[in-house]
Amino acid sequence: MVIPPPARPPSVTKFLKPYVLKMHFTNKFVSAQVIHTPTATVASSASSQEKALRGSMESTRDVAAAAKIGKLLAERLLLKNIPAVAVHLKREQKYHGKVKAVVDSVKDAGVKLL
Numbered sequence: 001m002v003i004p005p006p007a008r009p010p011s012v013t014k015f016l017k018p019y020v021l022k023m024h025f026t027n028k029f030v031s032a033q034v035i036h037t038p039t040a041t042v043a044s045s046a047s048s049q050e051k052a053l054r055g056s057m058e059s060t061r062d063v064a065a066a067a068k069i070g071k072l073l074a075e076r077l078l079l080k081n082i083p084a085v086a087v088h089l090k091r092e093q094k095y096h097g098k099v100k101a102v103v104d105s106v107k108d109a110g111v112k113l114l
Contacts, residue, residue, distance in 0.1 A: 032070065
């Protein structure tokens with residue numbers, strides 16, 4: 001049985017961005033997910049670990065894989081009627097390389113960035 005997280009009070013939720021894009025990179029894989037902040041649930045996600053994607057990708061960890069993950073995530077967001085997301089970068093992440101590939105491919109696929 002899964003227990004949902006407690007709802008945040010309304011005074012906090014009015015200052016939060018509703019959907020936040022977070023990315024995680026390992027030495028083998030690239031993953032990205034969009035989190036709905038008021039409920040703290042994952043709205044959509046994409047990863048190079050998915051079996052359907054691994055066969056079609058040459059490498060699961062380079063910039064091309066990151067761009068493909070961003071495009072797939074954007075398509076899934078548009079299917080769920082999520083038109084815009086905010087980007088959350090960790091302190092060590094710079095807008096360069098794989099991060100840039102994911103964000104640019106999400107933007108190019110039609111999802112607005114806040």
